[in-house]
Amino acid sequence: MRRPRQGNTSLNVVLLLYLIGFFAPCLVSSITVSTPAELHASKGDTVTLSCTYTSTSRPTSKMTVDWSYRPQSGGLPMTFFHFSSRAFPPLDGQFTGRIRWQGSPARGVASISLVNVTLTDNGTYTCSVRNPPDVHGSPTSQIVLTVTPKMPSIRFSDVAVLLAFVLLPSAIITLILIGRMLCPMKQRNQSKAYRSPIEVTEGEEYGNHPLQAKEKRASCCGLYLTVLEDEDEYYNLKKKSPVDEGYAESQC
Template sequence: MDLKVIIRRHSNLLLCGVIVYLLSGTLLVTAIEVYAPEDALFENGTTGILKCSFKSKEVVSSGASVTWSFTPEGASDKTTSFFYYTGGNSYPGSLAQFQKRVVWAGDLNRNDASIQVSQMQFSDNGTYQCDVKNPPDIVGSASGIKVRVGMKELDSCSESLLEKFKEDILEEIRKELQKIKDEITEAVIQELQKNVATQAAE
């Protein structure tokens, strides 16, 4: 029988088969949800934990992976991957800024994809993206953390100095006001004494 005739007769069946195949392929790809705090503050020179967790409809497999990327503050067009984790192994990126400073701090079996960054520095200010894939859960968006590194001790010291400065200024103002008050009081008394003396002389 002619091949064209066979195809024509079974076109509906073939169409149904194609649809089922496509749908089955689509259903195999499910979404994964990644969570991270919106922002984090660290003191300069300390070790910081960048927290990240995820929710997957599939059991975590050996093919699960985590990618961390960094976007410097004020440079939204310079996003670079600096850490990759999969199969129990860590792979640092080529970004010199984070060399020998980042270690894995998570547990994929507990849906934890956190990392640890030592010696936090001002150049670490920026946005960190955590992206998790757990095949067939590969569809989903990375979650970002806005990191700020500051000098907490210096800030506290500055606040103390400012408070002391305010107290000193207020004390000086009180002294000046008291001095003015005393001068006015003395002037009034002298004026009254003059008036009394004048009246007595008359």
């Protein structure tokens, strides 16, 4: 009766080892890293590369965080930041002096910030977290950073300067032109409505007096012709009395 019991015990041990071997990878592969898929920034901004993770094990001194960068033009990823109990920022390269550690392992945060981003920072950033024994699963995640030129901003002082040096002189010039257009019209109307005594005298000299002279000449000649009834008598009188003729002509 003892041998069957030993056989059953052996079988149970084999089954237990088989189950442990089957489910063991699932127990240790439970770390998950998450980052935003895309991030947009303007030149000169400070950008936070957000990275969070979840793990079934509490963070220990063996936990590590690595950030790598692959340029937009392509190429191999380059690790530029490392964390293991403390931060190790880059000592050379394009990110020197521009990386700030923003992580908190106790809260599952492994973020960093990039100061004064430039157009050459465009590319793919990968966050990789290791927390033994959780070293499998999804320990990495990527962010695509797009940096664009910064648009010029218009401040209130710039608007005030624009109004003072452009719009105000334009308004003054417009008012002057309108005034010059209206003033000559008023002057012409006044000149038509009012004439000085000199202009009236000149008008009377050159306008009315010659007409009166013509009327006097016409009346003189008309009276002279009414006296003379015949042309023959007129010519005879001219021959006989040249003095009278001169007198008559002078009267006309």
